[in-house]
Amino acid sequence: MLHIARIQFRKMSSQARLLVTPATALVDDKVDITVERLAPRQPVTLHARLLEGTARFQSYAHYRADDTGRVVVAKQPSLGGLYTGVDQMGLFWSMQPSPGQKPGLRLRKKDVSTPFLVDLSVHDGHLDMMEEQNPAALVTTRLERWYLGKGVKRIPLREGRLRGALFLPPGEGPFPGVIDMFGSTGGFADYRSALLASRGFATLGLAFFGYEDLPNDMSDVDLDYFEEAADWLLAHPKVQGHGVGLVGTSKAGEIVQAMATYMKQVSAAVAISSYSAVSYAPLPYKDMVLPCARWMADQIVFTEDGFANVQNQLEDITTEPGIHACIQVEKSHCPIMFVTGEDDINIPSVFHANKAIARMKAHGKTNYTLLKYPGTGHLIEPPYTPHCGFYFHSAFRVYVYAGGVPKAHTAAQEDSWSKILDFLRKNVDKCETRSKL
Incomplete structure (x- = not known):
């Protein structure tokens, strides 16, 4: 069964909403990421973080909401960050070791009985997330990315x-x-x-x-x-x-x-x-x-x-x-x-x-x-x-x-x-x- 992750955050008189489908999936599955209830043409930064043992990885991309206040990652281009252009899975493949990690860090799952936990957040404005330290998020959610499928x-x-x-x-x-x-x-x-x-x-x-x-x-x-x-x-x-x-x-x-x-x-x-x-x-x-x-x-x-x-x-x-x-x-x-x-x-x-x-x-x-x-x-x-x-x-x-x-x-x-x-x-x-x- 597909799951939809929805966590809402109230900003002034409006709410931003983040939808990810499926929120639990195999690592080779694509996911749909949509941000709703933004201001029309609002600039935002999407940020993904992953912790595996002591290794920390992250990615980010800059988007601009459409006239209805929506960002659909599979249809709209990233304007900057770690990748540009329309790329449904860009936030996953563009991940890099977070600042302060040892060089040559390779993301490999050591325990397949647990998933990669990816924390996805949306931030107001176009930010450099490799430099920003814990900026306030409009909305956040967590995804599960598995190598081990259900029943295996x-x-x-x-x-x-x-x-x-x-x-x-x-x-x-x-x-x-x-x-x-x-x-x-x-x-x-x-x-x-x-x-x-x-x-x-x-x-x-x-x-x-x-x-x-x-x-x-x-x-x-x-x-x-x-x-x-x-x-x-x-x-x-x-x-x-x-x-x-x-x-x-x-x-x-x-x-x-x-x-x-x-x-x-x-x-x-x-x-x-x-x-x-x-x-x-x-x-x-x-x-x-x-x-x-x-x-x-x-x-x-x-x-x-x-x-x-x-x-x-x-x-x-x-x-x-x-x-x-x-x-x-x-x-x-x-x-x-x-x-x-x-x-x-x-x-x-x-x-x-x-x-x-x-x-x-x-x-x-x-x-x-x-x-x-x-x-x-x-x-x-x-x-x-x-x-x-x-x-x-x-x-x-x-x-x-x-x-x-x-x-x-x-x-x-x-x-x-x-x-x-x-x-x-x-x-x-x-x-x-x-x-x-």
Whole structure:
């Protein structure tokens, strides 16, 4: 059921009213924001604030009421602030760390059992909310933005050496199964897994190093671990048993390409912002070892503020010996989607996707899809996630540039997410009579 948040504030002889529909929604849902009962042509500032742990984010935009005293965010342009023009979700994707926060702060949900709480307020006049300290509000309300949909179950996974969490949509199933992973920062993040489950997939968020009793370094990871995860998920009674889908970002994008190449259990793979070669360390699998392309530390460029540009740190994969590290995706019998940003400063992901596709084309394969986005950096997240141009890499203990331009990057996130969901539904979900969420 949709909820409408209405909190009223009396100003002189009139009332301002703020309506948000829905007030409780998934993070990839759009919301309608309307301000009513303002003075005709009144200038106002809309301000959004979010607190996640100790991290504080905020955004603001300047609007002018129409002749009837209304602001409809989906129809009227922002005249200033952190974005301009007509943008229904601008207050969400344009969020920035509040003043005084540490640099490179990345908004990620650490506990999906709770929502992002967004406090939305309306203020008289056009204000700079990054400088103003608690100006009086005409009206305020609070929104809930969830990764975990109603009825979705989160089940921690400690089975054999597998670590992570399984998310099951509501209902009897069986559901299409997806394994979801992130990259070389290690640890465990399950917000995208929760959102995938909220959209109808039985999703295994899988950690593979730097978490609980897993190896502390990527060099100790083997591909058999991921095959164990695929077999475990396919054996679950609420999961369709024909094959799993894969979603992996950065280092995990390499892994999903390798899984698609060597494992019959895989029905579809999505590689986001990744190399087309095994990087950093060789990857053992059964009775063979997939060779790696070396990371060349002397190619890393550091700025005066100590931030790293690592785009050229991998040895050349077009010549010896780097070419041997290329993943043999031409052997894959399942479709692979490559999601890339043209302004990816972390990995030249467009170059690597094109190299992988060239291998597939050379062998007569057509089972590939390339999504390539201008102005888009490395961290391609679910829709309306604030753009993060650089971040702290916890495994390497250094700030790393990610690239991207906020407005173009957020457009890529919205477009790619819908296409990823469609790709997985088409290639993984075999229960055509079951309604999609």
